[in-house]
Amino acid sequence: DTGVSQNPRHKITKRGQNVTFRCDPISEHNRLYWYRQTLGQGPEFLTYFQNEAQLEKSRLLSDRFSAERPKGSFSTLEIQRTEQGDSAMYLCASSPFRRSNTEAFFGQGTRLTVV
């Protein structure tokens, strides 16, 4: 399978705990994006990387959130001191960086439930 891979698929955690999600993009794609989706809404942009550089972070990304892409390949998204409002589907997407190409290919997502 050469698509975007996300792990774990589901995560249940207690409020206050830290969680980390992993995303493996399509191998030749140098752009990687994180989105968050809550019930009844479309995905909301969180942050994105070009290779290992984090180029933009949304205002949605509070100080408790951190994302890395250390070698320009896989990425991790960590949430510290989780809150119930963090419960959502976290989606990763990747795209090749070509002029005027804005297509993004999504993984299956990680469903986070904070209890």
Place this chain on the structure above:
Amino acid sequence: TQLLEQSPQFLSIQEGENLTVYCNSSSVFSSLQWYRQEPGEGPVLLVTVVTGGEVKKLKRLTFQFGDARKDSSLHITAAQPGDTGLYLCAGSWGLTTDSWGKLQFGAGTQVVVTP
């Protein structure tokens, strides 16, 4: 912040009927994508439109991009139960290379096709 509106929010039809969903913005898109998402899964890319007035067909699905590149529609002919899903439009307004690929999504149209 560019707003992207989808209508209707929900559509329930019988197998064999036709349907159209709409996506509108107050700003000119540089490109627009349509995705379909099933419960618990990530969005799957259906099509990308870039040129004003563009029409693309994918089997029974027809996508139109408005002449002014501010609106788009998705028309499904002779809908089947397998067309059931959340249809999302996503726009890019990027004018710089840093913006390409960053997408803003609508809230989606939930389509249910009953046998």
